[in-house]
Amino acid sequence: MIYTITFNPALDYIVKVEDFNLGSVNRTSYEEIYPGGKGINVSIVLRNLGVPNMALGYIAGFTGDEIERRVKDFGCNTDFIHLNEGMSRINVKLKSKKESEINGRGPDINKEDLDLLYSKLESLKEGDILVLAGSIPVTLPKDIYENIMERLEKNNIKFIVDATGKLLLNVLKYKPFLIKPNHHELGDLFNVEIKNEEEIIYYGNKLREMGAENVLISMAGEGAIFISSNGKVIKSKAPKGVVKNSVGAGDSMVAGFLAGYLKNLSLEEGFKMGVATGSASAFSNGLATKEEIYSLLEEI
Template sequence: MNKILTLTVNPALDIYTTVEKVEPEVKMRSESPKKDPGGGGINISRVLQRMGTETKALYASGGFTGNFFSQLLDEEHIDHEPFKVKNDMRQNFGVFENSTGELYRFGFPGAEMEESEANTLLEKLEKNLGDSEFLVASGSLPPGVGTDFYAKVAKIAQERNVKFILDTSGKALAEGLKQGAYLVKPNLDELQDLTGQKAETHEQRKQMLKKILEDYPVEVVVHSLGPDGAFLAKKNEIKHFPAPKVKINSSIGAGDSMVAGIVYSLANNKSLEEAVLFGLACGSATLISPGTELLKKEDAERLYDELLSNYKNV
């Protein structure tokens, strides 16, 4: 049984390379590119696989890029099921500048998905849920898919009594939350979009988290604060958890890794507090990894032990 099913509607083949210096009008000699399967839910399943828990990835896939993408998942021994669509899968591009340590990221829009394809994907989702305990929908929606798509996903999860975790942005997030979710993980921009307010202090962010819990049928909100850690907000309670201090090599996949750490812990019967701490550890373990490389299990466990020890001593 796959306790955790992930859904990625707009996956991408991530291509990463390094150059000495980024310059205009110059043919820059780069290193051999590294290619990884990417997209919110895909990254979450990849992290869960590394942590040794059962997961299955359901995702839209088209064209030559989609076929290559599936081969990469096979190489990582990920249990996955592509949903074939007419148009080719998108690609994302990242360049690390050696001379400055800066990372340049280019995200291309996904190819348009037809309405009939989106509806069939929902049907495939129902068939794949099985006895899953958690459904994690993460990432953007491609052109052609209505902003209410995640609301439909939430409804399916509710009808099957599956805990729904949503990590997206914009109108897709707002529409999805109208239907409801067990847990969401908004960043600052997403928090401000949902509430229509601006936040300059942690106290203002807390008030916005309370508003989300009041306005939407959501049980838990985990708000990422970057190097300041995260807030865990649930009914009548908001807690702050500091992040571990690490040297950042690349931010690619860190947010997805944090979600993976949270759902991994919850699926293994840990408390919400322990889940947030492990989520922070996983996100930080990916931050110290180069390029598009995700975390190493031993790094995540080491950082979690440090965070848990500090938390118990507070």
């Protein structure tokens, strides 16, 4: 079973204003609400591809109830922890001539809440996959990913980590099965500006030397590069299409990789499906459907 964790899920309120005027009353030409959070996005896209999974995390208040309802409406299984105080956040994503975002803070998570999550995770067993994706709420310890991986190391599960900075670097010692930085994040990890594919491969291999088994580096419209556990490098250009929405494309790539990999335990199939799935989400207004993904898979 695949499990995803979203520590600070949200309702993403996406609005389009043709010509946003700061300080004035503006009218929307389009609006939509989605359940948000990197782990939730992975769960939804996996479900779209017919891959069973369980979404874990924390929710609170009426917004939390709505997040859970909407995630279930996508057909996902959930086992969220309901917090007694506060409310899950609402993130406003404004699309106009320039895109802007206002992200909420979210509820406080205390030690008892954290212990509840640890208890749930103890049931994971060999063969299970745990996806750790996204930033950490300010009320949680900054080494929460490390704590989880250390606790579950004995369970012999596979970890997928999609995070940035020290959050990612500090978990490499636990040998995650897959990490997925984009090329900008890869440069930030080593305080360099990456200028070409050779440098991407060089620094991607450094992450393998530091403990990551497989490294998937997304390059937006330029495609992606995959460095496998045996050192093999695979490249793919992105399929052609019009980018409508970049939100969730990276999460979709993670979900696509897992769906492709689990078919025949093939890393190459996982990479191809990951590129197709990330692109399909970028080319759609929401997260990619199975039909959209498979229509692009032939181009990879």
